[in-house]
Structures are given as C-alpha cells and as structure tokens.
Amino acid sequence: MRKLFLLFFGVLSIILSAQDGSVDLNFNTGVGPNGYNIMAMGLQTDGKIIVAGDFTSYDGVARKGIARLNSDGGIDQTFNPGSGIVGRILNLIIQQDGKIIITGDFTQFNNIQKNYIARLNVDGTLDTSFNIAGSGPSNAVYSIAQQIDGRILIAGDFGSYNGISRGRVTRLNSDGTLDQTFDSGIGSNNYLNSVVLQYDGKVLIGGYTSTYNNISRRTIARLNSDGSLDTSFNPIGSGGNIPIYTMTVQPDGKVIICGGFTSFNNVETGGIARLNTDGSLDTTFVKNNSASANSAIVLPNGKILTNGNFYSTSKFHRLKADGSIDKLFDTGGEVRRMILQPDGKILVCGYFNSFNGISKKQIVRINGEDLLSVSDIEKENIQIYPNPVKDILNIKSDETISDYEIYSLDGRKLTTGNKINDSKIDVSHLTKGNYLLKVKTKEKEQTTKFIKE
Incomplete structure (x- = not known):
C-alpha cells in the first residue's frame, strides 16, 4: 500500500508540475540560434513557429534574421528566406492563408529593397504582390495588428506611407496599399511602440506620444475606426510618466499596459498597470514592484x-x-514575447540562456495550466458541433443561454451575441485558428474551446 501511495504521489507531482510552468524538455533540443536575442515569434495553425532575431543560423543551418521551427522546436528547412534580412524584424503576424507579414527597421529582404514592412510566402520567399507599386513606410514599424477583414494596422516612427502623410499610425488594405478611409492626420507627435485592436473596432496606440492631432494624450490614446481621436478615452489625465511598450486588452475590455513607467495619471504604479475602459487607472489592480515590463x-x-x-x-x-504576485520564474536573461498555444503550453522567447535552471537558448516552451479547471469540466452542460467548424457553430445547452462571447487565445473579445437553446453562431468571419467560446446562463458561465477551419 505504501509503494502504491508513493507511486500515486509521484505521478500526481509530475502532473501538477506539468501544469505549472515546468520546462517542456522535448522542445528545442538542438543547438538553436547562434545570436543573442529572439525578438518576435508567431504560431502557425499547424503548430510550427516563426521566429525572428539577430541570428544568422539556426541549428547550424544558415538563416539570417528569420526561420521557421517545427512543433518540437527544431529547424524547418522547407522554409528558406534566402539571404534573409538586413536590419531587424521586431514584429510579425501570420495571416489566415499562412503568409507572414514582418515589420521592423530592416531595409532589405533576400537582397531586394523592402523598407520596414514585407510579406513572405509560406515557404519563406518574398511575396512580391504586397504593396507592389509603393515605397511603404518612411521609417521603422514597431507594431502590427490585423483586423478580421484582413486590413492591417501598423504603428512606429514613420511620417508617411507610400509618400502620403500619416502620423506614425495607419491602416493598410490586405494587399499592402494604403487604406485611405483611415486618416491619422498629424497623428502622434512622437513614435509609437504598440497598436492594438479592440473587439469593437477601435484602436489603441501607445508609446512616446504626448499629443495626437495636437490634442494632449500622454503615452496612450484610443482612435476611432477611421483614425480620428476617440475623446471618450481618458480625456483628462497625465498618462504614464515613461512610455508604454506594449498593451493587452482583457476580455472585459480593460487594458493592461506594460512599460518602464512608475506612475499613471500621477498615481504610483509598477511597470505593469491596468486601465478601465474609459482610460482611467484601475485602482483595484495591485501595485507591484516591477521596475519595467515588456509585455503581458x-x-x-x-x-x-x-x-x-x-x-x-x-x-x-x-x-x-x-495584479498580485502568483509565481516567479528564474530566467537567465530578459523575456521579450510569449504565446499561449491551443494545448495550454506557452512559448517564451527573448535573450536568455536558461529557464528555471535548465539550459534553454532564447526560446523555451513551458507547460501551462489547463484552460478549463476540473470544476468547469464537471459542470459543463453545453454541446458545440461541429468542432472543428467551418461556417456555422451549433450550440446546445440544458439551460437557457442569455448571451455568448468569443475570444482569441490572447484574450481579445471578438464576437458577442444573444442566443437561446439549439442556436447557431456564424463564425465564418473568423480566421483559421483556436478560439474560446464563453456561454452565460442564469446560473453560471462556461468556457469551451473550438477550432475554426
């Protein structure tokens, strides 16, 4: 009996460890990148990973600035960017069709002049159909986001796009041409580090800005879908005392801001804080001792x-x-980016050589907590089908559904609606990928994962 108990305890310890930030030892077992820093990454729907950094080879294979990894972290040699990047890729997104948009301060890709933004085909070659006749942004692009309709938001230090004046933030059509319906005018008076799309179509910008179209907005502002300033967001306030680096929108619409700031609207904070939906500081978010935060x-x-x-x-x-501390991890250097995988595991990249005492160079995958707790699974009484789904998601519940919400895995609310039993939800507008469906009944809320084909 004692041996059986010890065996059970050992297995339970392994399971708990795997759910709580332990290193996935089966990931990235090769030599990895030869540089010092992976600055950006993206997750494909097939589990492969695009990484960008200062490396010139990955697992001993020549790859300058960008590479694709298999789901186990090893180099995928079918993705070949040729001579690669001159400059740096600072951000990237993966489109529904598998093509990759890269942004940064680079000026060439595979010996072809491409200033600050480019799109790659699924095999790593340059997509020459993207903004085919334009000069692109006049200076570096630090952040990018894509709308559900395929249009692309970019922010950075540029004053024009394709020779047309745009004040450090603009929107592109899906082919890379300038979307003339989004006009930032004079825009931000200083460069922007982050652009984030809200579920209602409004746009958050953050960085070194102190005015937008000559109206005071320190470090953060919200724009309407046409690029004009949304004056309902923090109309009075001093903002952060030091610039914002990145932002994340919570499912409830509140905004987590990260940066080097120590106060917001003259209230002392750490380097991570949370704002209410009107831009005011959420004082229920516990002040922490972070000197700075890169992302969340x-x-x-x-x-x-x-x-x-x-x-x-x-x-x-x-x-x-x-906002209070839950768990600290020991890394041998700085973490830059994180991605939550559909299976609950978390990809982490940056400039480090170890994670929790285990040698891991610049990229690691850790085991995460389950997306649904045991109690959620026990109480679940909704059915969704088909899953994966292409256009119409059927939903059936033992209780009357008051409303539902669909979220991306990074916490952005994408769709809301009111439904009753045996209802259908149109998800044809969603891009391929993994999503969370939150269903509300009179008694409780339940969350279920589904896959959009």
Missing part, C-alpha cells in the same frame, strides 16, 4: 503572464487577476 498575456483563467524586472530577481512571472 491574459490566460483564460484570468491570470496574467508578464515579463520584465520584477522584485529585482525575476524576468518572467505570473500575476493573479488582481
């Missing part, structure tokens, strides 16, 4: 993964939903 993602259970200088020891940490 909201987990489906409401907890927050973030990175930066925290308690002077940890570069990567998990917070509770109220």
Whole structure:
C-alpha cells in the first residue's frame, strides 16, 4: 500500500508540475540560434513557429534574421528566406492563408529593397504582390495588428506611407496599399511602440506620444475606426510618466499596459498597470514592484503572464487577476514575447540562456495550466458541433443561454451575441485558428474551446 501511495504521489507531482510552468524538455533540443536575442515569434495553425532575431543560423543551418521551427522546436528547412534580412524584424503576424507579414527597421529582404514592412510566402520567399507599386513606410514599424477583414494596422516612427502623410499610425488594405478611409492626420507627435485592436473596432496606440492631432494624450490614446481621436478615452489625465511598450486588452475590455513607467495619471504604479475602459487607472489592480515590463498575456483563467524586472530577481512571472504576485520564474536573461498555444503550453522567447535552471537558448516552451479547471469540466452542460467548424457553430445547452462571447487565445473579445437553446453562431468571419467560446446562463458561465477551419 505504501509503494502504491508513493507511486500515486509521484505521478500526481509530475502532473501538477506539468501544469505549472515546468520546462517542456522535448522542445528545442538542438543547438538553436547562434545570436543573442529572439525578438518576435508567431504560431502557425499547424503548430510550427516563426521566429525572428539577430541570428544568422539556426541549428547550424544558415538563416539570417528569420526561420521557421517545427512543433518540437527544431529547424524547418522547407522554409528558406534566402539571404534573409538586413536590419531587424521586431514584429510579425501570420495571416489566415499562412503568409507572414514582418515589420521592423530592416531595409532589405533576400537582397531586394523592402523598407520596414514585407510579406513572405509560406515557404519563406518574398511575396512580391504586397504593396507592389509603393515605397511603404518612411521609417521603422514597431507594431502590427490585423483586423478580421484582413486590413492591417501598423504603428512606429514613420511620417508617411507610400509618400502620403500619416502620423506614425495607419491602416493598410490586405494587399499592402494604403487604406485611405483611415486618416491619422498629424497623428502622434512622437513614435509609437504598440497598436492594438479592440473587439469593437477601435484602436489603441501607445508609446512616446504626448499629443495626437495636437490634442494632449500622454503615452496612450484610443482612435476611432477611421483614425480620428476617440475623446471618450481618458480625456483628462497625465498618462504614464515613461512610455508604454506594449498593451493587452482583457476580455472585459480593460487594458493592461506594460512599460518602464512608475506612475499613471500621477498615481504610483509598477511597470505593469491596468486601465478601465474609459482610460482611467484601475485602482483595484495591485501595485507591484516591477521596475519595467515588456509585455503581458491574459490566460483564460484570468491570470496574467508578464515579463520584465520584477522584485529585482525575476524576468518572467505570473500575476493573479488582481495584479498580485502568483509565481516567479528564474530566467537567465530578459523575456521579450510569449504565446499561449491551443494545448495550454506557452512559448517564451527573448535573450536568455536558461529557464528555471535548465539550459534553454532564447526560446523555451513551458507547460501551462489547463484552460478549463476540473470544476468547469464537471459542470459543463453545453454541446458545440461541429468542432472543428467551418461556417456555422451549433450550440446546445440544458439551460437557457442569455448571451455568448468569443475570444482569441490572447484574450481579445471578438464576437458577442444573444442566443437561446439549439442556436447557431456564424463564425465564418473568423480566421483559421483556436478560439474560446464563453456561454452565460442564469446560473453560471462556461468556457469551451473550438477550432475554426
């Protein structure tokens, strides 16, 4: 009996460890990149990973600035960018068709002049149909986001796009040409680090800005879908005392901001804070001891993964939903980006050589908490079908459904609606990928994962 108990305890310890930030030892077992920093990454629907950094080879294979990894972290040699990048890729997104849009401060791709933005085919070659006749942005692009309709938001330090004046933020059509319906006018008076799309189509911008179209907006502003300033967002306030680096929108519409700031609207904060939907500081979010934060993602259970200088020891940490500390991780350097996989595991990249004492160079995958707790699974009484789904998701519940919400895995609310039993939800507008469906009944809320084909 004692042996059986010890065996059970050992297995339980392994399971709990695998759910709580342990390193996935089966990932990235090769030599990895030869540089110092992976600055951007993206996850394909097939589990392969695009990484960009200062490397010139990956697993001993020549790859300058960008590479694709198999789901186990090894180099995918079918993705070949040729001579690669001159400059740096700072951000990237993967489109529904598998093509990759890269942005940064680069000026060439595979010996072809491409200033600050380009699109690659699925095999890593340059997509020459993207903005075919235009000069592109006049300076670096630091952030990018894509709307559900395929149009592309970019922000950075540029003053024009294709020779047309645009004040450091603009929107492109899906082919890379300028979307003339989005006019930022004079725009931001200083460069922007982050652009984020809200579920209602409004646009958040953050960075070194202090005015937008000559109206005071320090470090953060919200724009309407046409590029004009949304004056209902923080109309009075001093903003952050030091610029915002990145932003994340929670499912409830509140905004998590990360940066080097120590106060917001003259209230003392750490380098991560949360704003209410009107832009005011959410004072229920616990002040922490972070000197700075690079980015954050909201987990489906409401907890927050973030990175930066925290308690002077940890570069990567998990917070509770109220901002208080939940868990610290030991990294041998700075963490830059994180991605939540559909299976609950988390990809982490940056400039580090170890994670929790295990040698891992610049990229690691850690085991995450389950997306649904045991109690959620036990109480679940909804059915969705088919799953994966192409156009119409059928939903059936033992209880009357008051409304539903669809979220991306990074916590963005994409769709809302009111439904009753045996209803159908049109998901044809969603891009391919993994989503969370939250259904509300009179008694409770339930969350279920589904895949859009």
